[in-house]
Amino acid sequence: MSGQNESPYYFVPHPSRHPISAAVGLLVMLGSLAAWINEHELAPIGVVVGLLWLLYTLWHWFGDAIAESEGGMYGKNVDKSYRWSMSWFIFSEVMFFGAFFGALFYAREIALHQLGSLDYKLIWPDFSAVWPNNGPAALVSTFKSMQPWPVPTINTALLLSSGATLTVSHHALREDHRKKAIIWLAATLVLGVCFLFLQGFEYFHAYNELNLTLASGVYGSTFFLLTGFHGFHVFLGGTMLAVVLVRMIRGHFTAEHHFAFEGAAWYWHFVDVVWLGLYIVVYWL
Structure with a gap:
């Protein structure tokens, strides 16, 4: 954190869509993985889609955290x-x-x-x-x-x-x-x-x-x-x-x-x- 301030209080972020978005990605990925084990034909596509969605969510989630840190909010x-x-x-x-x-x-x-x-x-x-x-x-x-x-x-x-x-x-x-x-x-x-x-x-x-x-x-x-x-x-x-x-x-x-x-x-x-x-x-x- 390069922009750390001296506030004794916690920074409270605004409500975020990222947790529910990550949960959806995990649900799709793991559900498709279970279907893949049971030899469903379209399951590999679901695994890839769920993984890409999760990575996309984490990219933006971590980006927001970095922006908050660099903005001196922590x-x-x-x-x-x-x-x-x-x-x-x-x-x-x-x-x-x-x-x-x-x-x-x-x-x-x-x-x-x-x-x-x-x-x-x-x-x-x-x-x-x-x-x-x-x-x-x-x-x-x-x-x-x-x-x-x-x-x-x-x-x-x-x-x-x-x-x-x-x-x-x-x-x-x-x-x-x-x-x-x-x-x-x-x-x-x-x-x-x-x-x-x-x-x-x-x-x-x-x-x-x-x-x-x-x-x-x-x-x-x-x-x-x-x-x-x-x-x-x-x-x-x-x-x-x-x-x-x-x-x-x-x-x-x-x-x-x-x-x-x-x-x-x-x-x-x-x-x-x-x-x-x-x-x-x-x-x-």
Whole structure:
């Protein structure tokens, strides 16, 4: 927020059409997605229409919020509410990934050992409680697990480097070195795009050379669930940083007031930390 005023009161915006418009877009998109799963012919068109409508609404909604910020309508209390809102949002994301890590822990440390215990030897005498495996009775086709080298390790280096470049950009902005901040933020975006490109290559390699798919038992399910949702969050965080970069180029931030940058940076660092957990638990253990 570059135009923050010193008012102790909250800014109350005028009634807006954006919430109901976004709800309509979500309803059309998710309803069409459900129809797509049930193989309705026109459902893919509905998904695209709903998504485009939602993106159109968010474009104007965020544009209004940016205009209010640049117009000096946001005071200290609004700034504080944004900080708390972003903090709780990231906390909800922590719980989101916590559930997925919990599912992986249960499958590996509890369910797998139960199936390999003496109680189940009469049913599946050849089953070995070794992770990963094809499941009892080998119901899943043979596959190879994903190894940490080279792509996951390179991606780890990319994300850690992006966290460092983002921090440099933030310090440059706080020191009012705008050009330096823009350059390092752009470098952060480039590293994020490289990460997503390599993850796409990793998935291609998994499907075509390792026979590792979503149908590869609980290992395949948890692998693609965790890494796929993390990739989506990298894309989302990159989108936030891209918007911040455009705003920074337009001169929207000052050294004192730039919470849009800070909020996006918090989210990006959270994504980095989640990847470190994934890298250790999914690829190494």
